[in-house]
Amino acid sequence: MSPDRKFPAEMAIAVFLALLGIYILFSSRSFSALGSLFPRIIGVLLLILSLSLVGSLLNKLRKARAVLSESVHDPASPPKEVMLWRSFASVAIMGLWVGLVPIGGFITTSLLSFLAIAFLVPREAPWTPRSAAGMAVSGLVTVSAIYLLLTKLLLVPLPSGYLF
Amino acid sequence: MEFLSYVAGVLTPINIAIIAISVVIGIVLGALPGISSAVAVALVLPVTFTMEPATALIFLGSIYMASCYGGSYGAILLNAPGTPQSIATTFDGFPMTRRGEGALAMYLSCLVSVVGGLTGIICFVLLAPPLSKIALMFGPSELFWLGIFGVSIMSTLSGEGGPLKGLISGVLGLALSLVGIAVISSDTRYTLGMPGLVGGIGIVPACIGLLVIPVVIDMMRTKDEYIQMPVSRQRKVRFLEDAMPVLRSNRLNLLRSNIIGLFVGVVPAAGGAIASLLAYSAAMRSSGDPASYGKGNPGGVIASETANNATVASSFVPTFVLAVPGTPADAVILAAMLIHGLQVGPALFTHHADILWTFMLGLSLATALILPIGLFMGRHAYQFIVAVPKSYLAPLIATTALVGSFSYQNSHFDMVIALVLGGFGWLIARCGFSAPPMVLGLLLGPIIERSFTQAFLIGRATNDQIGIFLGRPISIVIIICVLISVFAPHIMSNITKRRGARHVS
Numbered sequence: 001m002s003p004d005r006k007f008p009a010e011m012a013i014a015v016f017l018a019l020l021g022i023y024i025l026f027s028s029r030s031f032s033a034l035g036s037l038f039p040r041i042i043g044v045l046l047l048i049l050s051l052s053l054v055g056s057l058l059n060k061l062r063k064a065r066a067v068l069s070e071s072v073h074d075p076a077s078p079p080k081e082v083m084l085w086r087s088f089a090s091v092a093i094m095g096l097w098v099g100l101v102p103i104g105g106f107i108t109t110s111l112l113s114f115l116a117i118a119f120l121v122p123r124e125a126p127w128t129p130r131s132a133a134g135m136a137v138s139g140l141v142t143v144s145a146i147y148l149l150l151t152k153l154l155l156v157p158l159p160s161g162y163l164f
Numbered sequence: 165m166e167f168l169s170y171v172a173g174v175l176t177p178i179n180i181a182i183i184a185i186s187v188v189i190g191i192v193l194g195a196l197p198g199i200s201s202a203v204a205v206a207l208v209l210p211v212t213f214t215m216e217p218a219t220a221l222i223f224l225g226s227i228y229m230a231s232c233y234g235g236s237y238g239a240i241l242l243n244a245p246g247t248p249q250s251i252a253t254t255f256d257g258f259p260m261t262r263r264g265e266g267a268l269a270m271y272l273s274c275l276v277s278v279v280g281g282l283t284g285i286i287c288f289v290l291l292a293p294p295l296s297k298i299a300l301m302f303g304p305s306e307l308f309w310l311g312i313f314g315v316s317i318m319s320t321l322s323g324e325g326g327p328l329k330g331l332i333s334g335v336l337g338l339a340l341s342l343v344g345i346a347v348i349s350s351d352t353r354y355t356l357g358m359p360g361l362v363g364g365i366g367i368v369p370a371c372i373g374l375l376v377i378p379v380v381i382d383m384m385r386t387k388d389e390y391i392q393m394p395v396s397r398q399r400k401v402r403f404l405e406d407a408m409p410v411l412r413s414n415r416l417n418l419l420r421s422n423i424i425g426l427f428v429g430v431v432p433a434a435g436g437a438i439a440s441l442l443a444y445s446a447a448m449r450s451s452g453d454p455a456s457y458g459k460g461n462p463g464g465v466i467a468s469e470t471a472n473n474a475t476v477a478s479s480f481v482p483t484f485v486l487a488v489p490g491t492p493a494d495a496v497i498l499a500a501m502l503i504h505g506l507q508v509g510p511a512l513f514t515h516h517a518d519i520l521w522t523f524m525l526g527l528s529l530a531t532a533l534i535l536p537i538g539l540f541m542g543r544h545a546y547q548f549i550v551a552v553p554k555s556y557l558a559p560l561i562a563t564t565a566l567v568g569s570f571s572y573q574n575s576h577f578d579m580v581i582a583l584v585l586g587g588f589g590w591l592i593a594r595c596g597f598s599a600p601p602m603v604l605g606l607l608l609g610p611i612i613e614r615s616f617t618q619a620f621l622i623g624r625a626t627n628d629q630i631g632i633f634l635g636r637p638i639s640i641v642i643i644i645c646v647l648i649s650v651f652a653p654h655i656m657s658n659i660t661k662r663r664g665a666r667h668v669s
Contacts, residue, residue, distance in 0.1 A: 010595045017332060024339060027354060035351030037620065038613040042339050049332045056328060086384035091587050094377070094562060098579045110563055117380070117559040122387045138556055146567060154193075154207060156571045159579075 007061050014053040021047030086120055093117055105161035107143055114139040173522040174529060179219060183530045186226035187537050193227070194234020195545070196568060200247045200368065201436075202492035203572070204231040209500055217504040218519045222526030224500055228493045229476050229531055232436060233277040233538060236469055240269045241549045242561055244376040248367060248607055249436030249472035251600055252444040254375065256457060256464030263460055266549065270542035271407040272462055273469045274535060276418060280470035281531035283422045284429065284477030289524055292481050292513070300486070302431045304622065305633050308615035309642035310431065311608040314438045315601065317445040317649040329597050331650070336597075337605020338612065340365050347614045360577030368572035369582040370606050374599040376565040377586020383558045410462045417447045421467040425474025430481045435491040436472035437607055443471035445649065477527065484512055484520070 025043035028036040097113035104112075118135050119127065150156040173179075186208075193204035205228050212220035235247030240257035253273065260269040302310070315334040343354045344364025355361040411418065421443035428439035447467035448457040457464050475491070482488045487508045489495035501508060506516050513520065549557070569582035589599045623632035633639065 006595060009591075013592055013595055013597070017336065020336075020339065024342070024354070031346070031351040031353060032349045034617055034621075035346040035349030035353065038616060039342050039353065042335060042342060045335050046332070046339060049328065049335060053328055053332060083385060087381045087590070090381055090384045090558075090562075091583070091590075094380075094566065094583055094586075098566065098576075098583050101579070102576060110567075114559040114563055117562055118555045121383060121555040121558045122385075123553070123555055124387055135555065139559065142560060143563065146563060150567065150571060156207075157574055158567065159570055159576055 007057065010057055011054065014050050014057060018047055018050035018054070021045075021050055083122055086122060089120055090117055093120065101159045101161060103161045106158040107147055109161070110143045110146075111139055114143055167521075170518065170521045170525055173218060173518070174222070174525040179222060179526060180529070182219060182223050183226050183526060184533060184537070186223050187230045187530055187533050188541075190227035190230025191234035191237070191534075191538060191541055194231030194247055195237035196564070200492070201228050201231045201235070201249070202496055204228070205493045205496040209496060212500055213503065217501075217506055217516075218522040218526070220500055220504060221497070221519065221523040222530070224497050225476075225523060225527045226530035228497065229281050229473065229527060230534055231493075232473050232476055233274065233281075233469070233534055235472075236273040236277070236465075237270075237542070237545055240273060240465070241266060241545060242376065243379045244561070244565065245371060247436075248371065248603075249440055249475070250468065251371070251375075251437060251603055252440040252468035253465055253472075255444065255468075255600065256459070256461050257468075259458070259460035260462065260465070261546075261549070265460065265462075266546045267543060268406055268410070268462065269465050270546050271539065272410060272465050274538035274542050275407060275411060276421075276466050276470040277473040277538070278531055278535045279418060280422055280425055280473035281476055281534070282528060284426060284474040285524055285528050285531065287426050288477040288480055289521075292485055298427070298430055301638060303636070304615040304618035305636055306638045306642065307431070308612055308619055308633075309639050309646065310438065311612035311615065313642050313646045313649065314441055314608050315605050315612075316646050317441060326596070327650075329595075330601050333592075333597050333599070334601035334605045337602035337607075338609045340370065340602070340606045341609020341613070347610050348617045358577075360575070360580070363573075364610075365581055365585075365606060366569075366572050366575075366578055367603070367607050369569040369578040370585055371603050372565045372569045373582035373585030374589040374603055376561060377582060378590035378593055378599070380558050380562045380565070381586070381590045383554055411466070414447075414463050414466045416450070417463050417466055418470055420446055420450070421470035422474050425471035426478045428471070429475030429478030435479065436475040437604070439471040439475045440468040441604065443467040449652075473531075477524075484508055 021043045023043075024039050024046065028039040028043060031039065093113050093116045097109050101109045103109075115136060118139065119132075125131075147158060151158055189208065190204060193207065194201065205224050208224070208227055212223055215223065232247060232249055235245055235250035236253050236257065238244040239250040239253035241261055243254050243258040245251045245254055257266075257269045257273070260266060315338065316331070341364070343361050345352055345362060352362060424443040424446060425436075425439045428435070428442060444457075444464055444467045447463050448454050451457065451461070451463060453461070479489075479491050479494050480497075483494040483498055485508075487498070489498050498508065506512065506519065552560075565586075566579050566582060569578045570576065572578055589602070593599060619632050620629070623629035626632065628635070634643065
């Protein structure tokens, strides 16, 4: 991201962290004397550092604008195609998986999310029926192997649901 | 003659077989996200109940040592440290993998883990009593400053967006450690009314969330392959031809990281994570090219992996001499010793000397065996990562990450935590905030808070608040190190700018 495009996101995070510092400080009033000692220090530190970041960002923006107004746009190599929607979709798939695992069980939901993420990954070669079937088999083998390794060999329980 | 009888005790067919098996099990368990060294040792503890005490200790110790090395697999190949001790390994190990030097990183990690592990064992044998005296000199205030030092160096070194963002990440990690029941006062803090947060934010789900999930999310952004290997690097990396010269040029780094690992290991509760970070920091500062650290400098992998394996044996010093476990894995080994009727403390060195020295010899053999087994497994692990397409790797990492976060405490809520922190970590990483300081802040938060509160109470009782924090010699040394770590980057950058301005004018 260019400095100008990054600025709103960085500023939003800095303000969020400053508010978090205030929340930590404010909430510490309800704790015992010993329990509130460390949170107060952390709250103050977070607040000071976040405000310093706000100042530093404003300063940087001012300098960047001054430099940009004097400079000529550099026709560098074209930017790579970035597919942010896929990133957000992957978070949504993982969220659905975590949400549905108590209902669907480990193997069912893991296999579905495995395949969903696999087909979401951007790739040069398009999917063919053969490559898709290969991925489905790989997913089934991988999920089953993880299940068997953890539950049967290491005796580590995995999430269970109404299905399997 | 006595020594030969100990050697004979180790070199029985059953012991050699157990050592080889335990090394393989330890590497596999350590490589799995969510299975820390302590969990790995605890998982196999029941198996040892029917073993002879010396065999049981060799089995557990070998798994501990091998899992500590195994943690580097995930750190180097997936940016997912299998154990917290390997967090610093991700800084340079993962960039090395991304640019096609993962095999070299794996070789180096294996070699220096063996060197660090063996050095730790030798130092335990020679220096256990004097080292335990050093451990006793670390009171609450020293531990507090050591924790602060850990967070500060991490923050200023790994902050890709600058030291300020690095420091904020570290403090944010400390803030995350406040969630749950307070370590001293038992207040329930910042749980937002969620029962799942009462136990706090676990280090494993946080590690997975902040370090691994963003890798999966990032894989979705472009069509680029996971490992971008230039044609010039598409040749077989050879152990002697490629790894040994790098190691030779990092001789001082290796020695220094060993010493750091040994000393941090003897401090109770400090452990391999702090040791590897301190060693990493020292390696970077003394390097002629500090800017290359964090971008795939093999010196970073060497420093981190040497130090964390050196702590394994040295952390046995407080465990065996003072009955104070140096790390959670040591606590499990201590429990195994008690189960087998072994008395820890100075008596261990006299009444059960045969078991202790047989254990140390067995551990040495296990550490040496990591070299051939680790080189073989490491090479194949890297070849697997290189060969598989991104469309298979991304769901594989996502599945193992979320399973790892669940298996930490068999908690569904930990999966939620991993995912939320993963999304948050990815968002803030895009703005230059780095995740490792946050993980370290979370890891060290309880130690720092406990030490701080204890020191505060001691200061109040002795009416010397300032003296307890700022007046003790070891504390003063660590405070100076903290100040250097925080302010040195600013000073150095100002000096560089001024020099640049002078050259221009």
